[in-house]
Amino acid sequence: MIQHLRLGVFLFALSTITSAVSQTAKKADIAAIATAYRSGNYDEAIRLTEGAVAETEAGQIRLSALQRRGESRFFEADIKGSIADFDEVIELEPSQDPYHWQRGLSYYYAEEYQKGKEQFERHQTVNTQDVENAVWHFLCAVRAPGGNIEEAQEELIPIERDSRVPMKEVHDLFAGRAKVEDVLSAAAPDSDGVLSERERNHLCYAHLYLGLYYEAMGNNEESKRHIRLAAIDYSMDHYMGRTAKVHAMVRNWIDNEE
Numbered sequence: 001m002i003q004h005l006r007l008g009v010f011l012f013a014l015s016t017i018t019s020a021v022s023q024t025a026k027k028a029d030i031a032a033i034a035t036a037y038r039s040g041n042y043d044e045a046i047r048l049t050e051g052a053v054a055e056t057e058a059g060q061i062r063l064s065a066l067q068r069r070g071e072s073r074f075f076e077a078d079i080k081g082s083i084a085d086f087d088e089v090i091e092l093e094p095s096q097d098p099y100h101w102q103r104g105l106s107y108y109y110a111e112e113y114q115k116g117k118e119q120f121e122r123h124q125t126v127n128t129q130d131v132e133n134a135v136w137h138f139l140c141a142v143r144a145p146g147g148n149i150e151e152a153q154e155e156l157i158p159i160e161r162d163s164r165v166p167m168k169e170v171h172d173l174f175a176g177r178a179k180v181e182d183v184l185s186a187a188a189p190d191s192d193g194v195l196s197e198r199e200r201n202h203l204c205y206a207h208l209y210l211g212l213y214y215e216a217m218g219n220n221e222e223s224k225r226h227i228r229l230a231a232i233d234y235s236m237d238h239y240m241g242r243t244a245k246v247h248a249m250v251r252n253w254i255d256n257e258e
């Protein structure tokens with residue numbers, strides 16, 4: 001009986017030591033994962049977190065690394081790669097699905113228009129006053145099976161409170177209530193001859209959405225002209241500014257050096 005007791009004490013001590021070693025190992029693992037993530041080595045962060053669940057610290061880093069890598073792949077015009085990463089983000093954390101407008105953009109460039117249309121419909125439930133969501137929904141609706149301009153205009157998501165320049169005019173253009181000139185006029189810079197960052201941003205958005213509008217209308221020459229203006233002349237280093245460059249790359253309208 002004493003021997004059994006001693007064995008029990010030994011096993012308890014061994015269990016405690018094993019647990020402490022395990023905790024130390026976990027801390028070391030998290031440190032390595034965090035280091036990989038902070039350095040931008042998303043491939044390594046994802047490799048190190050294989051099998052992690054969203055509720056854990058490793059799982060949260062994995063989610064963020066997948067999202068970041070998906071965005072990076074998108075900006076490199078690796079559209080299928082971006083969708084694969086975004087899919088895994090949503091598989092790991094399903095509640096993120098309605099928020100994931102980025103996957104909707106990728107669906108458009110992958111020509112998965114029905115999936116894109118549905119993604120933007122879900123995004124509308126959590127972001128109700130965004131002209132861009134309405135426009136991308138329109139773009140996918142036009143090209144989805146059975147889609148056309150007239151029906152897409154009839155189904156254009158109504159937006160009343162997007163105050164960004166020139167979003168009101170962009171929405172009116174896609175609705176058939178405005179002209180291209182109205183968008184350009186709204187985004188026009190001041191007459192002082194100095195283009196501010198804010199004015200450059202307005203022009204980037206204006207030309208991006210004019211390019212997308214002309215693409216929906218089947219006018220590739222005008223689409224190319226406006227997309228190149230958004231991607232090069234008035235380029236901006238934010239998601240939609242970089243989307244203009246992705247568009248140009250996917251359509252072979254821009255060199256990698258530009």
